[in-house]
Amino acid sequence: MSVLAALVLLGGCGFTPVYGPQGEALPLRGAVRATAPDTDLAYAFVRQIEDRLGKPAATRFDLDYSIATVEEGLAIDGSNNITRFSIEGVIDWTLAPAGSDAVALRGQETSFVSYSATGSTISTQESERDAQRRLATILADKVVTRLLADAPALTR
Template structure:
């Protein structure tokens, strides 16, 4: 019969001490009302699925709406409606001696409003906010490559704005259980 080698005295105690500290930390977080925002039983899940996203005009608005729909996953009969208005600013940077730009900065501002349907069919404003994002992309000699770079920048920016709005809505729903 072979015996397992014994751990050195310091290492075994260190592992046990860490396990006790982690258990205590988890217990303290649970006692203070901490709940994860995502995952099973998280604050954001069911509440976020009660939010419908209104159509947003323009191509970039479609990208943002699709990113929001992917994140919120509205159910069949949502109680809330998210309305978003966008503004885009495209600036040339990195100008060369011959006045050709080699770099561009794209900035977006999304102003959002969360409306809740009231029993009489009207809507009341529950929250509003602003999300901002900026992306830099290359202006290349090939016009097609430049447009592909710009579109990729827009997709990244739409994902960033959607993540910001989702986080704010999840925090709002977690803070106001009766919303």
């Protein structure tokens, strides 16, 4: 019963899904082209942006970004070996109309992930690559959330 009441209240307040037929962010679908990636981390970032917003077909906006990471040891065992690492990531990004230098929106997002280094060398390297992919996904999702939140101002 409370779910039905919540739906009625949301309908009364003018709520519409972001990608719904009247959704404010619909014009961003397939309209944002991210700068071509030059690292595995950047590739994972761009892939997630395209998964969320669609591959650019009719580009209206250019997304430029710079990702910086810092890796630190988190846990040390009795033999003084690091058994867990943390990767902190910061992305500075700007969104501009396609072909323009005028910035429509800018931001900075941060997050972190960690991974275990207790297995073999190969499993530790794969754990690190997986952590970097997870970090890129988190950062991309944060950027997309900002774009969706500001979509009404961008698409007018």
